[in-house]
Structures are given as structure tokens and as C-alpha cells.
Amino acid sequence: MEISSARAPAGSRLLATPLGAHAACRRSGQLLRPRRHTVRCSVDATRQAQGIPSAVAAEAEAAEARKRAFGVFCTTYDLKADEKTKSWKKMVNIAVSGAAGMISNHLLFQSYRFILSSHFSLANLEKKKLLSTIHFDTNFQIAAGEVFGLDQPIALRLLGSERSFQALEGVAMELEDSLYPLLREVSIGIDPYEVFEDADWALLIGAKPRGPGMERAALLDINGQIFAEQGKALNAVASKNVKVIVVGNPCNTNALICIKNAPNIPAKNFHALTRLDENRAKCQLALKAGVFYDRVSNMTIWGNHSTTQVPDFLNAKIDGRPVKEVIKDTKWLEEEFTLTVQKRGGVLIEKWGRSSAASTAVSIVDAMKSLVTPTPEGDWFSSGVYTTGNPYGIAEDIVFSMPCRSKGDGDYELATDVEIDDFLWERIKKTEAELLAEKKCVAHLTGDGIAFCDLVNEDTMLPGEM
Ligand SMILES: NC(=O)C1=CN([C@@H]2O[C@H](COP(=O)(O)OP(=O)(O)OC[C@H]3O[C@@H](n4cnc5c(N)ncnc54)[C@H](OP(=O)(O)O)[C@@H]3O)[C@@H](O)[C@H]2O)C=CC1
Ligand SMILES: O=C([O-])CC(=O)C(=O)O
Known part of the structure; x- marks a missing residue:
């Protein structure tokens, strides 16, 4: 035929x-x-x-x-x-x-x-x-x-x-x-x-970049409108089990807007891309430890894809050993490592004159692969996912990056074998507060009433806006 x-x-x-x-x-x-x-x-x-x-x-x-x-x-x-x-x-x-x-x-x-x-x-x-x-x-x-x-x-x-x-x-x-x-x-x-008709995957990359002098609230509103419309479109025409990866910034809150506008699609199917941050963190740890980056595992990014994100060196491993056993310089881990990962996007913009695109594309592929291949035993990956019944005590009803494991069926479970100390918790609360504030700014797009935005620019920045 x-x-x-x-x-x-x-x-x-x-x-x-x-x-x-x-x-x-x-x-x-x-x-x-x-x-x-x-x-x-x-x-x-x-x-x-x-x-x-x-x-x-x-x-x-x-x-x-x-x-x-x-x-x-x-x-x-x-x-x-x-x-x-x-x-x-x-x-x-x-x-x-x-x-x-x-x-x-x-x-x-x-x-x-x-x-x-x-x-x-x-x-x-x-x-x-x-x-x-x-x-x-x-x-x-x-x-x-x-x-x-x-x-x-x-x-x-x-x-x-x-x-x-x-x-x-x-x-x-x-x-x-x-x-x-x-x-x-x-x-x-x-x-x-x-x-989006019959889409099995939706990679939502398009978003307006923040221009000079533009308020964060305005960016949230402009891009929020885009993601509200796209959420509605996915809800209407995509596969009911579509997997959605939101890349366009501010990606966590954009993902939340999408979720709220797509009630027929399980909230669990939506991801905000924080895999680039995970990859950046692995790279920095490998560099400090003098090992190839494939030796670094269990790397969690907690929270927002912004400068408040928390790269977790407490639970990460190098060659299967806790990072703190391999890298004994705690000051470096708490200060330089954390800041480097948080601000990597901005440094890259200074060098390149534009935001990271190649490594972001790689991390999108990594994120998809993590969902369609079983997670290696004991390891996990980071993804910004909807908080509902999370075991860590993070506020519900936001999109927060957390450690996930997949059986390779497109779905994931949260990793529970993580430790959270005071240092980590304090930072998790800061990035959580930022996401809760962003959520208030987009209430008109999530069906949560009238928006009230009291963000100031320094409060909440994309990695590229340091
Ligand atoms: N989560 C992450 O890890 C990362 C996220 N990002 C984010 O990804 C997004 C895309 O980055 P990148 O591909 O480099 O950006 P580009 O500027 O190259 O492309 C963005 C696309 O967004 C579309 N777009 C949609 N709405 C608007 C609008 N209102 N005004 C202008 N453009 C619009 C444009 O396409 P069209 O004209 O077809 O609509 C444009 O082609 C950005 O939001 C960036 O901040 C970047 C790096 C990492
Ligand atoms: O701020 C930006 O647009 C770029 C970005 O997200 C990153 O590099 O992580």
C-alpha cells in the first residue's frame, strides 16, 4: 500500500x-x-x-x-x-x-x-x-x-x-x-x-523577555496572560494525559497559571523547568571536587527558578558519598556554591549578551528523558511540580522544585529519603515566600480573585536579572 x-x-x-x-x-x-x-x-x-x-x-x-x-x-x-x-x-x-x-x-x-x-x-x-x-x-x-x-x-x-x-x-x-x-x-x-491538538507533550518556551525598566509585576501579568490562554487551549484540545514543561519565565508561576486554566489535565502533569539549575549545580560540585560531573547525583534544586532557588548540597552525593564528606569547605558550599548556581544565568548573560539557550535546550531534553526512563536506583531529579500533599511541609498550591523519581512512565513520585536541616529550611522558606508573593500577583489569572502585587524588583529575580 x-x-x-x-x-x-x-x-x-x-x-x-x-x-x-x-x-x-x-x-x-x-x-x-x-x-x-x-x-x-x-x-x-x-x-x-x-x-x-x-x-x-x-x-x-x-x-x-x-x-x-x-x-x-x-x-x-x-x-x-x-x-x-x-x-x-x-x-x-x-x-x-x-x-x-x-x-x-x-x-x-x-x-x-x-x-x-x-x-x-x-x-x-x-x-x-x-x-x-x-x-x-x-x-x-x-x-x-x-x-x-x-x-x-x-x-x-x-x-x-x-x-x-x-x-x-x-x-x-x-x-x-x-x-x-x-x-x-x-x-x-x-x-x-x-x-496543541492531541499534543502528548507541550514544551512551553515562548514568553516575553523582561525589558529594561519593566516591573516584575508587569512581566508576571504579560506572560501570565500567555500561559492562561495556553493552559485553556491545552485543556480543550491536548491529550488528557499531556505532559507540560513550562520554560518561559517566570516558569514556576507560569506553570501554576497553566494548571489553574487546565482543570481537566492532572496538575501532576505540569512541570516548571529547573533541570538547568540542577545541571549547573552538578557542574559546580564536580569542579570543586575535581571529578567528572557524572559522579554527582541526588542533586535537588528547591523552590523557584530565580535567584532564591536552593541548590541542596546536604542531600547531594559525589561518587555515592554525601557532598559534605567530599567537600569539607562548608563556607564554600553555603556561600560561593549557592550564589554561583543562583546567579549563573545572569553571569552567562553578561558573557553572551543573551540568556542561556543551548544548555537550556539540553536540560529540556534531560527533563523529558527523566520522565520516560526509570530513575537510576537511589537517585532523583529536580523538577518544579505542583505542591499538593508534599511530605516536606512546603506550602500547598504552588509550583515548587523538589526531588522526583520516575518509573519511566511519564509520571513521578516525590523522593522522601531527604534530610532537611535548619540552613536548608531557612532558604526553602525564603523561596517559598517568593512564590507565594508571585501567586498573589497573578490571582486574576488563576481564579483566586483580585491580584495584589507587592513585589519589589530585588525581591524576586530571574537568574538572568541579578
Ligand atoms: N526555565 C529555564 O531554565 C530558563 C528559561 N528561560 C526563559 O525561556 C524563555 C524563552 O527564551 P529564549 O528562547 O531565549 O527567548 P527568545 O526571545 O529567543 O524567544 C522567545 C519567544 O517567545 C515568544 N513570545 C511569546 N510572547 C511574546 C511576547 N509577548 N513578546 C515577545 N516575545 C514573545 C516569541 O515568539 P513568537 O513571536 O513566536 O511569539 C519568541 O520567539 C524566556 O522567558 C526565558 O527567560 C531561559 C533560560 C532558562
Ligand atoms: O533569566 C533568564 O531569562 C535566563 C534564565 O532563566 C536562566 O539562565 O536560568
Whole structure:
């Protein structure tokens, strides 16, 4: 059966892909734009390969998809002829907002981490042979199998705005030209109700950066509106078990706003990205101890993704030993280490002239992987998650970074084998107070009544605003 889909896996035969057809596809995509603001290829090759829907319906859908597809993603090919993978998993739909921005650009196209981690994982992967037949220069982290595996087709749904639509087309064109073997569908659009449809993952990256002189309260309000709308859209059209990772700042409070606007999606499915902070903390401890950073485990970031965050050296381990046994310089741990991690984002902006994008993209992939692979025995990872019935005594009904473990099923449990001393608790209370104050500023967006914002700039800062 000849079917239409986004992209044949490596080695599969492309059928009926005359240049003229490509041009027609792109033309028809552009024609659709003013009406739908969406250009997509909507055929799920995996379902069709399994004979669902029927051949006739599939053909009709394929023809329709060819009309709507973005560029090469409407080519026709025979999936059954693919000899590399016989059992494809069900398509995973990944929605990305701010898709034309810096972080997304790294997320969608970054290469080095995939190449490195592929080498590390080669030894124990039975798919070794398959890996070696897929060229390592096909390197989109997610679409190349870094997160979900090499038999997992991916659909990307990219969300932009009127101002970024042309740039989004550029992103989609570069995705075309990258020949990613697992990338089956690409659609771009500016309406979250269309782009988030059936999303299994939503990576919410787009947010307005704080400009000079802008009050924190104003930033919370502007970005809060974006996340309220996106929460509503997810609630209406995404998969009911969608996993949401909020990256756009202030990410904890934005995540809370999303949760409150998406009552049909479990609050547990929402995460604020604090994995970058965890990675930064691991790096600093490794540097001080003179070990490679893969020796550092059990690294918790408590609280807000801001300068009040608490990198926890009490429970972290180096080579399986408590950090304080390895690094005896307590003053360094309490002062320099803590401040360095809290303000790393700001130092980076001073050096780069823009906020961290590459390492943030890496940490988004880490965060996703942590949820879809079992956490190594005894270890945990940090994520900003909704506080409800937490065992630490942290205020309820906020999004707070805490230590989590996953069985690899997309869900997590909080780690309970942690110790909290006075030093740690005092700092946890400070970051908690900050989040409670942020929450008051966005009460109008969370359904909690009238907002009252008494934040002053020094109170609450992003890592980049030190
Ligand atoms: N949690 C974390 O660890 C980290 C979070 N961040 C945060 O991630 C976010 C994205 O960073 P980055 O990709 O570098 O930023 P960019 O400025 O490169 O991209 C941000 C995107 O946000 C979109 N956007 C949405 N609404 C607005 C608006 N009202 N005004 C302007 N732009 C808007 C824009 O896309 P469009 O025009 O399509 O809407 C833009 O492409 C920021 O909020 C940043 O602070 C950064 C580093 C670490
Ligand atoms: O402040 C910012 O926008 C950048 C940021 O979050 C970080 O680097 O951790």
C-alpha cells in the first residue's frame, strides 16, 4: 500500500516525489495559511501502516494531507518497505511554543549531545546495529531517538505568532533539509487551539523577555496572560494525559497559571523547568571536587527558578558519598556554591549578551528523558511540580522544585529519603515566600480573585536579572 506521510525512516523508499509535487504542496500550504494559520502534514503513517483506517480512507486522507502538508512532509512513501524497523510505536505529538526563539532553535537542531550520548549508550543497546545504520549527522535530539527511542515516530507542532510566522516557516524548512529519520509530521501555526491538538507533550518556551525598566509585576501579568490562554487551549484540545514543561519565565508561576486554566489535565502533569539549575549545580560540585560531573547525583534544586532557588548540597552525593564528606569547605558550599548556581544565568548573560539557550535546550531534553526512563536506583531529579500533599511541609498550591523519581512512565513520585536541616529550611522558606508573593500577583489569572502585587524588583529575580 502506498501511503503518504512526513518522512520515511532511514533507508525506506520514497515513492512518487516529483519536484513539482513538492512545489504544489508548499504552495497549497501557503494558501491555507491566511485561513488556518496552520501548515501541517496530518497523516499518521504508523496507524496507516497497521491498516487503520482502511486503505480507501487512508488514500483519501493521504490526498488531503498532500494538499495541507508543509513541503517535503507530504511526500509519499511505502512504510512497509522499510526494512530497518518492523514495529513502529504510536506517534508522539510534541508541541513547542516560542518555536522560532533561541532555545527552540537549539532544541530542534542541536547535535553534539545526541552524538555523545549515543556513543555512551551504544554498548548496552540491542539496537546497536540499527543505530550504526542511522547516520549520526541526523541529529535532532528528539526526532533522532535521544528521548523516546529509535522506533518512535515524532510529530512536531510548532507555535509562533503573527510576528514570527515567517521565521517559523524557516524553522520548518530547516527541519525538512535535516532529513531526520523519525520526524513524520511538522505543522506550524499561531493558534494554540490548533497547534496543541492531541499534543502528548507541550514544551512551553515562548514568553516575553523582561525589558529594561519593566516591573516584575508587569512581566508576571504579560506572560501570565500567555500561559492562561495556553493552559485553556491545552485543556480543550491536548491529550488528557499531556505532559507540560513550562520554560518561559517566570516558569514556576507560569506553570501554576497553566494548571489553574487546565482543570481537566492532572496538575501532576505540569512541570516548571529547573533541570538547568540542577545541571549547573552538578557542574559546580564536580569542579570543586575535581571529578567528572557524572559522579554527582541526588542533586535537588528547591523552590523557584530565580535567584532564591536552593541548590541542596546536604542531600547531594559525589561518587555515592554525601557532598559534605567530599567537600569539607562548608563556607564554600553555603556561600560561593549557592550564589554561583543562583546567579549563573545572569553571569552567562553578561558573557553572551543573551540568556542561556543551548544548555537550556539540553536540560529540556534531560527533563523529558527523566520522565520516560526509570530513575537510576537511589537517585532523583529536580523538577518544579505542583505542591499538593508534599511530605516536606512546603506550602500547598504552588509550583515548587523538589526531588522526583520516575518509573519511566511519564509520571513521578516525590523522593522522601531527604534530610532537611535548619540552613536548608531557612532558604526553602525564603523561596517559598517568593512564590507565594508571585501567586498573589497573578490571582486574576488563576481564579483566586483580585491580584495584589507587592513585589519589589530585588525581591524576586530571574537568574538572568541579578
Ligand atoms: N526555565 C529555564 O531554565 C530558563 C528559561 N528561560 C526563559 O525561556 C524563555 C524563552 O527564551 P529564549 O528562547 O531565549 O527567548 P527568545 O526571545 O529567543 O524567544 C522567545 C519567544 O517567545 C515568544 N513570545 C511569546 N510572547 C511574546 C511576547 N509577548 N513578546 C515577545 N516575545 C514573545 C516569541 O515568539 P513568537 O513571536 O513566536 O511569539 C519568541 O520567539 C524566556 O522567558 C526565558 O527567560 C531561559 C533560560 C532558562
Ligand atoms: O533569566 C533568564 O531569562 C535566563 C534564565 O532563566 C536562566 O539562565 O536560568
